[in-house]
Amino acid sequence: MVVGDVTTGTDVLVIGGGPGGYVAAIRAGQLDLDVTLVEMDSYGGTCLNYGCIPSKAFISATDVAHEADSAERMGVYADPAVDMQGMVSWKDRLVTRLTKGVESLCERAGATLIEGRAEFAGENSARIVQEGEGQGAESIEFEHAVVATGSRPIQIPNFEFDGEYVLSSRDALALENVPEEMVVVGGGYIGMELATVFQKLGCDVTIVEQLEECLPAYGEEVTEVVRERAESLGVDFEFGHAAADWAEHEDGITVHTDAEDGEDGAFDCEKCLVAVGRRPVTDTLNLDAAGVETVDGRIDTDDRARTNKEHIFAVGDVAGEPMLAHKAFREGEVAAEVIAGEPAALDYQAIPAAVFTDPEIGSVGMTEAEAEQAGFDPAVGKMPLRASGRALTLNDRDGFVKVVADAETEFLLGAQIVAPEASELIAELGLAIELGATLEDVAATIHVHPTLSEAVHEAAKGARGESVHY
């Protein structure tokens, strides 16, 4: 302890106020534990401030403009003007509103909120470091700690983020003008979502991806639909190119790439967005002082969200892939409940995921190939959206719903959806999988007509050989 430190005690010290941390704090408060939540930036973490929420705000706003502009087929003619600054400030307002909401939820649950950076001083103590390091700091003695420090974007060599030419996703969501051209390095979900947004806003986007396809985790069947849509919007894909360097010139910058086939590329643009993934934040914590170990840069945890130190938990991105806010929510809850002595565990059967491209992707559980690999004999049902009445009335008929089940027992194993609102549609199948439902259960559930959810229904029927509408 440094002279001048003030020591307080707490049952649960939560480090980081993002989705994992604030949920852990609220849940622990609900369970009558004494909680202290330390946040060094802004409540809500990356998700609320720089990730999910701002990007979805942009996507929705851009879609309004884009759809109005491209509805001639429906007999609608419009030429919407986009005020980028207006869009950004709208996004900022709603982010502020949500972060305040999180803060007050934490307070209402009885959590003590402290601003600053927490670092471990021992197995049961931490220091809160304020601005101006080296000065006296607050020390906290804790019974349990929950590490929820999240992740930060990966930087690649020669492409340090500067906020002017080389942008992180966070920078891109704060741009006040739409660039003329943009190179997006990385064809993962962040790159694809933002590429779509900027292309729709009138920017000419080129995606540089080292691999041979975008969104490789989702498989050709799914990504094909999204890639074709992006191409039709005007996005250029440069597969097999690795970003090597960039240089400034009069009208902007040139991004140089190394290509597998030897034909290295050079792409002129105004801004370069680098979105090649995220890395857990473990270097602000002084983990060694508490004896918490990391594996491949992340904190390894068990099915109770515990680290190698049983009283110290890690939740959310810092605990590794998949880096999804809803995974962090669950982990935060489980950590708090385990601390409170409840028999909670991370026993989910599947974590649903969504990509907010155009059209959206929703996915949960196993793909057909994964089911085969796991030893199942999969029964598969696939309903193309062009057979859905609702999809046609939305003027959006590319995509499908595919469900995968075990042929013998009909237990649902997974589902992939490419469709408008796929992120919403996937919830039903997530619930079905978590409950151990069968194809028959879904097939025998009446779905509202006319909706896209009928495609889920129809796919389940299809897997049983009982398709009616397709």
Added chain:
Amino acid sequence: MAFEYELPDVGEGVAEGEIVAWHVSVGDHVDEDEVLAEIETDKAVVDLPSPVAGTIQELHAEEGDVVPVRSVVVTIDVDGGTDDAEGTADASGEPEAGSGGETATEAAGSEEPSVADGRVFAPPNVRRLARELGVEITAVDGSGPSGRITEADVRAAAEGDDEGTTERSDGEETTGRERTSSGDGQRKSAVKRRSDTERRSATGRRTNGESASADAADRERTLAVPATRKVAREHEVDIDEVPTEKERDGEAFVEPEDIERYVEARESAEVGASVESAEASAEGRPAETTAESEVTAESTAAGTGDRPVSTEPYRGIRRTIGTQMQTSSQTIPHATHHDTATVDDLVEARAELKPRAEDRGISLTYMPFVLKALVAGLKEYPIMNTELDEEAEEILYKEYYNVGIAVATDAGLMVPVVENVDQKGLLDLASEVNELAEKARNREIAPAEMRGGTFTVTNFGAIGGEYATPIINHPETGILGLGAIEQRPVAENGEVVARETLPLSLSIDHRVIDGAEAAQFTNTVIEYLENPTLLLLE
């Protein structure tokens, strides 16, 4: 090949049976005719033998479940058969299963629906329960649709898990075998548990007072989940006192049922003690009545607000009796006629015949005499040997005389039937009655031996007392209750003399029988009882 064994018609006209105890558990191998389960029907317990040899794949009912006849109770993977299940097991990424031999493959096959690559087909609340009860959910067989694991499955597994956990890791080579061995472990513990349960249910709470489980354990440390500790707090029990044989990580492990058992045992020990002292003060009371009086004492305790109470499941024979009594009392307007037979001659005749009967190895009671006298009455008043068919609106006169004899057993009242009483001699009746009563007490009686009665006799006098209000064994229309044969004061020719008397209580179905007929019938029976020589004519 999977064989679906349906509950057979285990007795004449039995519609359902209660699974009293499983003798096998999933994964066990059974030979043909090996006993799978004990089934309790109406008033008897019968063994359910396996029709085939094979491995138990699934038990479709739990102990205590009432299962209709012809519904599947157990799935047996018949030896030597091949089927889809094996194919699936091979495909499900368990190549070791094949090398583990036939049993291993079958064991893996039977678990397949719930386990493949970490997927568990159970809703989150059930998975949570499994953690709470310390059950490895991937080892639980589901009984829900398509084998989905239900809350009940997890609870059943938790009960069968007691010792299985320690044996599970006993150095087996392959996954398949480990599963088989864990199955065996479960079976062992299940058998043990069943005998515990059996002891409890057979003797009710009466013996709990003496049983060792009321003795407090005295541990320094006890493992238990928070929910269990809460149960202990609610019962104001120190968890270190709760007796348990379960262990986790080498430490004593307590579950809620252990606490409840302990609390129950402790309470009945207290009640038992108070009853004993009450008995000690009431001199000369026959020992057999303690059972009844203890129950009464307990029910009094149960009725007093938040005083300590304990419960006993209302099922099996108890429930059968209850249902039967309720039916009878709700459909039949009972009237009871009381009278007394002076039976000095009968006592003398029986005393004379007894040694002769003993020479033939037969213990002669008064019952055969009563049966003969009764049948004489029934013959004279056929209305007493009837049944009211309400639907057909007919009174059915029975021209055969099958008399049921109510027998008190540890498990409750049973009524074995002596057939064709009119065609049998005293000694035949004596040995038959003894045999049936013995069977009933040992719960070996077959359902068929308790059916087809036309009239019933209840001999509560064997325990003590004079008059009662017997409840008719529906759909019969009469029941005769016998008090104790004792010397009682009788007025004769202006003087009171001591005579051997037999108090009689006849309940009749007043819809069918009038009071006058009841009185006349009783007079006839008394006439035969008072003049046993008349029985020679029968």
